[in-house]
Amino acid sequence: MRRSVTVLVSLLVAASLVAIRPSAVATAGVVAVQPDFNGDGYADLAVGAQYENNSRGVVHVLYGSPTGPQGAGSIVFGQDTAGVPGVAGPGEFFGALLAFGDVNGDGYDDLAVSAPNDKVGTQLRAGSVTLFRGSATGLLLNGQMFTDDFGNAGDDRAIRDDSFGLGLAMGDYDGDGDDDIAVGVPFDDGAIRFDPSGVGKVKILRPDGGTFSEANVQRLRRSTIPILIRGANIAIGYGFTVATLRGTAAADGLAVGVPGYGVLPRQPGAVVVYLGRSSSPAFRHLIRGGFGSDGFAGLSLAAGDINNDGEGDILIGAPDNDQGRGGVEVALLGPNRDLVRTPWLFTQENSGFTTLNNAGDRFGTAMVVVDAGADSYIYVGARGKDLAHRLNSGGVFVLVAHGAARPVAARTTPIQAPNPAANGGFGFQITALDATQDGGADVVISNDDTVNGHLFAGSVYWYDSPDGTPRYSGSVRINQDTPGVPDRAEELDGFGSTLAFL
Numbered sequence: 001m002r003r004s005v006t007v008l009v010s011l012l013v014a015a016s017l018v019a020i021r022p023s024a025v026a027t028a029g030v031v032a033v034q035p036d037f038n039g040d041g042y043a044d045l046a047v048g049a050q051y052e053n054n055s056r057g058v059v060h061v062l063y064g065s066p067t068g069p070q071g072a073g074s075i076v077f078g079q080d081t082a083g084v085p086g087v088a089g090p091g092e093f094f095g096a097l098l099a100f101g102d103v104n105g106d107g108y109d110d111l112a113v114s115a116p117n118d119k120v121g122t123q124l125r126a127g128s129v130t131l132f133r134g135s136a137t138g139l140l141l142n143g144q145m146f147t148d149d150f151g152n153a154g155d156d157r158a159i160r161d162d163s164f165g166l167g168l169a170m171g172d173y174d175g176d177g178d179d180d181i182a183v184g185v186p187f188d189d190g191a192i193r194f195d196p197s198g199v200g201k202v203k204i205l206r207p208d209g210g211t212f213s214e215a216n217v218q219r220l221r222r223s224t225i226p227i228l229i230r231g232a233n234i235a236i237g238y239g240f241t242v243a244t245l246r247g248t249a250a251a252d253g254l255a256v257g258v259p260g261y262g263v264l265p266r267q268p269g270a271v272v273v274y275l276g277r278s279s280s281p282a283f284r285h286l287i288r289g290g291f292g293s294d295g296f297a298g299l300s301l302a303a304g305d306i307n308n309d310g311e312g313d314i315l316i317g318a319p320d321n322d323q324g325r326g327g328v329e330v331a332l333l334g335p336n337r338d339l340v341r342t343p344w345l346f347t348q349e350n351s352g353f354t355t356l357n358n359a360g361d362r363f364g365t366a367m368v369v370v371d372a373g374a375d376s377y378i379y380v381g382a383r384g385k386d387l388a389h390r391l392n393s394g395g396v397f398v399l400v401a402h403g404a405a406r407p408v409a410a411r412t413t414p415i416q417a418p419n420p421a422a423n424g425g426f427g428f429q430i431t432a433l434d435a436t437q438d439g440g441a442d443v444v445i446s447n448d449d450t451v452n453g454h455l456f457a458g459s460v461y462w463y464d465s466p467d468g469t470p471r472y473s474g475s476v477r478i479n480q481d482t483p484g485v486p487d488r489a490e491e492l493d494g495f496g497s498t499l500a501f502l
Contacts, residue, residue, distance in 0.1 A: 034433040035100035035109045035500050037134040038063060043433035045069040045444060046111055046500035047460055048095030049480070052493040056080070057094030059113055060485065060495070061139055064435035068442070068462055068476060071484025077141050079115070085130060085145040092117045098500040101170030101179030104210025108134030111500065112181050113143075114165030120147045120158040127164030129183055133210075144212070146205060148185060151217025156188075163187050167202065167257070169501070171244030173276040174206055175251030181205040182254060184239030198222040200238030202256055204281070218280045220256065225272060229286055236260030236267065241301040245337060247311035251276025253284070253337045255314050257298030261289070269297030271316050273337050284337045287314070290329050290345050291321040297329060304369025306376050307332055307340075307404045315378065316343070317364035326363030328380055330407065344406055346399070348382070352409030353397055360384040363397070368430045370441045372468030376401045377410060379443060379470075381427030387416050394426030396445055398470045415472050417447050417461065424449045429460075431499040440468040446496030451479045451489035458495035 034043035042064025050057040058078040062069040078095075079088035088094065094115040103110050111132045120126035130143040148158040158164065167184015174180065186200040204218040222235035237260035245253030254274045261270035268289035274281035289297025300317030307313065316329040327347045332340040348357040357363075366381035378399040385395040395414030399407040417426040429446035436442070443463045451457035459479035463471040479496075480489040489495070 035111070036064075037061065037109050037111060038138045039108045039134065039136060040064070042066075042437050043435050045433065045435060045460075046098045046100070047496055048098055048498035049458065049493045049495040050093040050095045050497050052490070053078070053088070054090040055093055056088040056090060057092065057096065057115065058487070059095040059098065060480075060487065061111070062478065062485070063138065064433075064437070066436055068435045068464060069478060071478070071482040074485055075138065076485070076487045081141060083142040085143055086115070086118065086128060089119055092119065094118070096498060097165060097168040098498055099168045099170045099181070100500050101181075102134075103131065103179050103181075103207045105177050106210070108136070110134050111139055112168060112170060114168045114183075116163040116166040118147075120149065123158050123160045125161045125163060126158040127162055127166065127185070129165040129168065129181065131181065146181070146183070146212075148188070148203065150205070151203070151214040156219065161187055164203075167239045167242040169242040169244045169254070171246070171252035171254065171276075173204060173252050173254055173281055174278050175276060176278070178207050178210065180207065182242045182244075184242050184256070186237045186240040188239075198235030198238055198258075198260070200235065200240070200258070202239040202242060202254075220274065220281060222258070224283050225286055226283065233262055234260075234264065235270070238272075241298055243301045243303040243314065245273070245303050245312035245314070245333065248335055249276065251278070253312065254281050255301060255303060257301045257316070259296040259298040261298070262293065266293035268293055268295045269299070269318060271298050271301065271314060271331075273314070273333070275337050285339065287316065287329070287331050287339070287343060289316070289318060290343060291318045291327045295321040295327070297321075300364055300366060302367035302369060304376070305371055306330065306369055306378065306401045306407070308371070308374070308376060309334075311335055313369075315367040315369065317367055319362040319364040323359040324362050324384060325357050325359055326361055326365070326382065328364045328367060330378070332404070340404070346380075346407075348397070351397070351399060352412060353414070354412040355385070355395075355414065358386065360392075365428050366430045368432050368443070370432045370443065370468055372441070374402070377468070377470055378407055379430050381430050381445070382414070383425040383428035385414065387414070388420040390420045390424070391422045393417065393420040393422060393424050394428065394447070396427040396430060410470055411472065415445070415470075417449065418473070418475060418477070421449055429496060429499045431501060435462070436464060438466045440466040443470070444499060446499065448494065448496075451481055454489045454491045454493075457489035457491060457493045458497065460496040460499070
């Protein structure tokens with residue numbers, strides 16, 4: 001289950017369903033919101049290697065320091081690590097998604113880790129999410145596991161092929177001061193019946209002082225889209241991606257990607273926006289994909305304050321659009337999560353970049369927003385981009401936003417891996433954090449590169465930026481052979497196949 005942007009076709013009870021595997025998902029890159037699991041003020045870097053050990057998967061945590069993320073003192077864990085709940089199994093992809101937040105207000109961020117193909121009882125690929133608490137000594141590995149059986153109601157239970165945790169985010173959606181966990185279950189109902197309104201849900205796990213109760217679980221389904229708005233469209237893959245919308249409201253908002261939104265067999269995709277509130281998130285509006293009938297908008301999703309008005313805006317990725325050339329839709333939101341204007345549509349061709357816009361580039365694979373004061377920078381990964389005469393070496397494009405004006409290219413050419421290699425997919429994951437506590441958001445970019453002769457072992461590249469402005473070179477490479485990292489690089493590990501976001 002590589003989190004690439006591949007369209008798969010499956011059948012659900014005699015109905016054709018486009019089951020789109022998700023791309024990298026980022027939900028914030030603003031330096032003020034960053035993971036700090038040990039409370040020392042330095043942002044920490046959580047890195048998934050979901051393909052390690054026959055795709056059983058592990059997670060690495062590298063703690064921040066005055067000189068950046070450190071191998072020394074870092075930890076690695078999987079479901080076969082003492083204290084970690086669950087049983088490690090091949091193909092379960094522990095670490096496929098990572099999200100952070102503080103569920104009890106103790107000042108230490110906690111880490112949610114999904115294994116969307118986890119076996120639950122006898123149910124294959126039902127999926128799980130495990131929460132690990134932060135502390136003064138770092139993450140505590142005696143985590144708490146959740147499956148769709150937690151807070152079940154009727155047929156709301158862990159069943160085969162649900163992929164509980166294929167979407168994952170954390171935020172305070174009820175405004176009580178404790179961060180909640182939003183879990184996307186995009187194939188819910190798909191294994192047992194085909195619902196004419198669509199397939200999928202988002203389950204919100206709400207803590208009370210850090211304690212989770214089954215009675216305090218909320219559900220958002222595709223039926224929350226009013227029928228007058230939905231019309232003849234169905235919402236296949238509802239919850240495929242989720243993102244937290246922060247701003248001036250007491251409660252965070254939530255964006256839910258539905259890349260299979262539309263009328264079969266054509267799906268432009270969509271994103272559903274919800275207002276946070278104490279009872280349950282309320283439907284606000286639906287943003288239809290703007291790239292045409294096969295855009296699959298919402299395959300990737302990100303949020304951040306693009307126009308510096310204090311409100312979280314949405315980046316909607318459509319990396320499979322136009323034979324995989326890709327595109328990004330930018331939706332500016334106001335205080336009530338209302339649309340400020342018609343969303344902008346960005347491709348390589350209309351954004352001021354000089355590179356050719358080729359099929360398979362997958363512009364919009366991953367996205368992140370960096371707030372650098374007066375300006376904001378939008379980083380857009382194109383994992384299939386051919387650069388330096390290397391097939392699928394990948395690149396990261398940067399747009400700069402000056403207030404409410406349409407963003408423009410910050411530089412006409414993309415960031416490349418220091419040593420571009422074929423099929424590296426540079427930019428298939430991107431995050432931003434202030435690991436050195438210097439007040440500037442640094443950017444971390446994943447690359448599926450070769451490490452000491454091991455193909456696709458994977459590395460991440462850390463670009464230190466004291467002022468938050470983009471850096472195009474001078475990165476620090478980190479992988480499983482970095483001194484102090486408690487592991488070793490092996491073929492197909494995929495270190496960096498996911499990074500932690502809100």
